[in-house]
């Protein structure tokens with residue numbers, strides 16, 4: 001299967017925020033796209049200014065092979081570097097391999113467009129979606145056997161841990177009932193496929209709630225995906241380390257797709273703004289997609305963009321402060 005076309009969410013808004021501080025005196029600008037995916041944001045930055053150079057990360061083999069080909073076909077090898085790694089290793093990677101960027105003052109911008117891409121859902125055998133029957137896998141880094149798959153979690157985690165991840169990562173109100181049914185079922189035989197799990201969850205829902213707008217399995221599948229890929233931990237780790245990598249005027253932009261990720265970005269940004277390295281929150285309220293974008297791509301409806309800038313000194317006034325109150 002070829003890589004599914006991925007609609008890049010809030011693309012124009014991201015590029016505008018990340019490039020707003022460019023000045024004509026600079027001979028090159030360095031950006032990092034930590035979630036390359038289909039390369040939509042990367043190539044928008046590539047095209048925005050011929051002085052832009054990018055270090056990109058992805059951990060998904062399909063995104064990487066598709067990306068390498070796209071970079072080659074666009075003759076972009078001298079300006080786009082694509083690294084096969086979890087972005088939790090990005091700070092170390094920069095220090096060990098791209099000291100040249102730090103020597104020139106640091107990065108002009110870092111982007112994270114979190115979560116999985118359309119490709120993950122469309123490629124049924126990856127086990128992210130219950131639309132097709134497939135092994136319960138859900139690893140983005142599918143070649144990494146050190147990572148527990150969704151099947152490992154469903155069949156090995158304690159009742160308490162299953163309840164916790166369904167409740168905390170899925171905000172699933174029938175967490176207890178679903179976890180108990182899983183534990184009971186796996187005593188007979190392990191739960192191995194997406195359809196088996198979907199069916200089990202379906203029957204844990206009260207009859208009158210089984211055929212709503214959202215499939216009953218949606219929240220637990222999200223929770224498992226977050227647990228498999230440690231999505232909240234890696235975001236937290238990265239935000240804790242990103243500021244020293246930015247130059248003064250450099251920005252970090254985070255696009256999140258659910259309240260758990262957005263809360264981390266919001267809370268971390270607030271803590272960073274009070275920390276030792278001077279920085280300012282540029283988006284007092286998260287930026288949301290326009291009605292037109294939601295019409296074109298319904299997945300974007302839950303997206304939120306938050307942006308923070310490293311500044312010279314804490315005294316500098318946030319020129320956007322008058323715009324909004326935080327929410």
Ligand SMILES: C[S@@+](CC[C@H](N)C(=O)[O-])C[C@H]1O[C@@H](n2cnc3c(N)ncnc32)[C@H](O)[C@@H]1O
Nearest residue numbers: 008035037038039040041058059060086087113
């Ligand atoms: C929402 S997609 C990004 C789409 C991209 N911005 C575009 O316009 O095509 C997220 C991508 O980031 C990758 N990803 C998510 N978390 C990651 C992590 N911790 N480390 C490396 N890659 C990650 C996923 O494999 C996926 O390809």
